[in-house]
Amino acid sequence: KYEYELNDFDEWYAIGKEIFTFDDNGNLILWVDSLYRGGDPLYIVLTKQELSYNSNNQLLKRTAYAVSTGNLYNLTIDFQQDYIYDSFDNLIDFTYSYFHPLFGELIPVTKHGYTYNSNYLLKDILYPSSVHSTLVQNTNNMILDHTEYSWNQLHEECVGYIKHEYCYAEVDTSLLYITERHNTSPNPAIDRVTFNYPEVDGCLVEIYDLSGKLLMSQELNMNRTMMLQGLKAGFYIYRIHDARQSSGTLIVK
Numbered sequence: 001k002y003e004y005e006l007n008d009f010d011e012w013y014a015i016g017k018e019i020f021t022f023d024d025n026g027n028l029i030l031w032v033d034s035l036y037r038g039g040d041p042l043y044i045v046l047t048k049q050e051l052s053y054n055s056n057n058q059l060l061k062r063t064a065y066a067v068s069t070g071n072l073y074n075l076t077i078d079f080q081q082d083y084i085y086d087s088f089d090n091l092i093d094f095t096y097s098y099f100h101p102l103f104g105e106l107i108p109v110t111k112h113g114y115t116y117n118s119n120y121l122l123k124d125i126l127y128p129s130s131v132h133s134t135l136v137q138n139t140n141n142m143i144l145d146h147t148e149y150s151w152n153q154l155h156e157e158c159v160g161y162i163k164h165e166y167c168y169a170e171v172d173t174s175l176l177y178i179t180e181r182h183n184t185s186p187n188p189a190i191d192r193v194t195f196n197y198p199e200v201d202g203c204l205v206e207i208y209d210l211s212g213k214l215l216m217s218q219e220l221n222m223n224r225t226m227m228l229q230g231l232k233a234g235f236y237i238y239r240i241h242d243a244r245q246s247s248g249t250l251i252v253k
Contacts, residue, residue: 017043027053048075058091059083080106088140090116095158111149111158116141142168184238194225195240204241207231 003016014036021030029051034043048065066078077099084093092114097106120142145165149158184193195205205226207216215236218226 109151113147115144192227206239208237
């Protein structure tokens, strides 16, 4: 990828270049960021990252290099990230280390440890969005706790300083009846939701939280819309009742 910048004369001139290299499985294995110099060579490498993966295409190691102080033509190691997984492919250990010029070696700065309940698969659990955004990519089972460690210079080791524990509650699955007769839009919703239902007149819509508590109810009319301002952001279950059956599924705000 070449980068250009527009000057005061409305002319584009080169400022940099990035090179991406992938393996046969589509995994990024090398990233190089270069600065345009205009001489010989035209581009000088500023940073470089090398990545390696296991047989399941999970990231094992990321090593970054940067130009050394006072020498634009010499790359030295900058930092390294190491990942360890269990037999279920769950991330159980992550370590971030940086190169200490005084010691001349990599020093672990932060470390994260994770434990899981292997009796539950990820697909069997409805995680909150905060967990989805941070852990779902490296998680197959129910996460129980997550401990963060920081490098202690006095003891020359990583010491735990923050621990996150995850608690779970059973959902009333009797409310979950998936049907193709109707759907909602938008979903996720912001302040309102429209039910695309073939017979809307006289249908009662009820919205529950995940514990089964009824929060809202309304009869649908021809505009098929229900206002959601009274609901906080989260996961909810709706049920639509007509003369023949009662059905429903999940809605996200």
